[in-house]
Amino acid sequence: MERNIRRMASFVHPPTHLRPHAKTHKSPNVAALQIEAGAVGTTTATVWEAAALAHAGIKNILIANEVVGATRLDVLAAAGARARMTVAVDSIENARELSSVMSAVGTEVGALVDVDIGMGRCGVRSPAAAVELAGTLSELPGIRFDGVMGFEGHCSLEPDRRKRTRLAREAVARLIRTADAIRATGIPVETVSAGGTGTFDLTGTDPRVTELQAGSYAFMDTAHAAVVSGFEFALTVLATVISRHGSTVVLDAGKKTLGLEAPLPLLPTLESSIEYVAEEHTVIDVGNQEPPDVGDRLEIVPSYCPVTVNLHEAYLVVEHGVVVDVWPIVARGAGWPRAD
Numbered sequence: 001m002e003r004n005i006r007r008m009a010s011f012v013h014p015p016t017h018l019r020p021h022a023k024t025h026k027s028p029n030v031a032a033l034q035i036e037a038g039a040v041g042t043t044t045a046t047v048w049e050a051a052a053l054a055h056a057g058i059k060n061i062l063i064a065n066e067v068v069g070a071t072r073l074d075v076l077a078a079a080g081a082r083a084r085m086t087v088a089v090d091s092i093e094n095a096r097e098l099s100s101v102m103s104a105v106g107t108e109v110g111a112l113v114d115v116d117i118g119m120g121r122c123g124v125r126s127p128a129a130a131v132e133l134a135g136t137l138s139e140l141p142g143i144r145f146d147g148v149m150g151f152e153g154h155c156s157l158e159p160d161r162r163k164r165t166r167l168a169r170e171a172v173a174r175l176i177r178t179a180d181a182i183r184a185t186g187i188p189v190e191t192v193s194a195g196g197t198g199t200f201d202l203t204g205t206d207p208r209v210t211e212l213q214a215g216s217y218a219f220m221d222t223a224h225a226a227v228v229s230g231f232e233f234a235l236t237v238l239a240t241v242i243s244r245h246g247s248t249v250v251l252d253a254g255k256k257t258l259g260l261e262a263p264l265p266l267l268p269t270l271e272s273s274i275e276y277v278a279e280e281h282t283v284i285d286v287g288n289q290e291p292p293d294v295g296d297r298l299e300i301v302p303s304y305c306p307v308t309v310n311l312h313e314a315y316l317v318v319e320h321g322v323v324v325d326v327w328p329i330v331a332r333g334a335g336w337p338r339a340d
Contacts, residue, residue, distance in 0.1 A: 001218055001234035008217050009037040015207055019043050019062060019193065021215025023306045026331035028056035030218060043213045047072045052331035054083040062086045062193065064149060064213060066122055068094055073101040076109065086110030088149055090124050092136050102142030110144045111137045112191060115178045117150035117171040127181035134182045147191030150175040156198030157227055168202045176208050198227050221305040222263045233268060236299035237308065241292050249291050251282040253300055259307030266301040
C-alpha cells in the first residue's frame with residue numbers, strides 16, 4: 001500500500017493535484033498517508049463518508065456527489081465546522097437548498113458544477129445548463145463556487161487501451177469545454193476535477209485537469225489490475241478452508257465477504273482456478289497440485305475493493321508478515337449515525 005501511494009504521488013505533477021477517492025478505503029489512516037505523500041485532500045462518495053473522515057481529522061474533503069435533503073445537509077453543515085468541504089451540484093434547486101442551510105449556520109461550502117461526461121447519471125447535460133448553474137452558485141450566500149467536476153467511469157475499466165484512451169479524452173474534452181463556457185461569462189473556474197485509477201495516466205496527464213480523483217490504486221483489485229499495471233495488490237481477505245474433496249477446495253468467504261464476484265477474485269499464493277463465488281463460499285479447483293488442508297488460511301484478492309471494504313469493520317495492518325496495527329473502517333455502511 002505504501003509503495004502504491006508513493007508511486008501515484010510521484011506520477012501526479014502540477015498543475016494537476018491528487019485528491020484520492022476515499023470510497024476505496026473509508027479510512028482516515030489511509031487518507032492521512034495519501035495526504036502526507038502530497039495529496040491536497042480526499043474525495044468521498046457520500047456525506048456520511050465525509051462526516052466520518054472530518055470527525056477523524058481530515059481537513060479538506062470533496063463529496064463527488066449531490067447532497068440532497070435536510071438530514072444530509074445538516075450533516076454537511078456540521079462537517080463544515082471541522083473541514084473545508086466541497087460538494088457536487090447539478091441543479092439550481094439543490095444550490096438554493098445548500099445556500100439556505102449553510103447561511104443559517106453561518107458557514108460556507110464549496111461547489112463544483114457536476115457535468116455528465118458519459119456516465120448518464122448525475123451531472124448537467126449541456127454547457128448552457130452549466131453556465132446557468134455556475135452563475136447561480138457564484139451569487140448565492142454560503143456557497144463558494146470553485147469550478148467543475150466529471151467522472152469518465154463509463155470507460156475507466158475498458159480493457160482495450162486504445163478505446164479507453166479515446167473515450168477518456170473525449171469525456172475530459174467535454175468537461176473542459178464546459179469549464180471554458182463558464183469562464184467566457186467572466187466567472188473564474190479554478191478547479192477541474194476528474195479521473196479514476198483506470199484513467200489516471202490519461203486524465204492525470206491533461207494539464208487542464210487540476211484534480212485527479214483516483215483512489216483504488218492504494219489497494220488494487222482484479223478489476224483495476226486488468227487495465228492498470230505497476231501497482232501491487234495490497235488488500236486481501238483472509239479465508240479458511242472449510243471443506244475439500246479431491247481437487248475441490250471450499251473457502252468460507254463468499255459474496256457477503258468479498259463483495260462482487262466478477263471479475264473473479266484471485267488467490268495469489270495458490271495456483272488454482274476459481275469455479276464460482278456463492279453467498280458464503282468460494283469454490284476452487286487446485287488441479288493436480290497438493291490441496292491445502294481443512295483449517296488452512298488463504299488470502300483472496302477481491303474483485304473490486306470499494307465494495308469489499310464496505311462489508312468489513314477493520315483492517316489488520318501487516319508489515320513484514322506481522323500484524324502491527326488494527327485500523328477501523330470508520331466510513332462504512334449506507335449512512336453514518338453521527339452528525340458531528
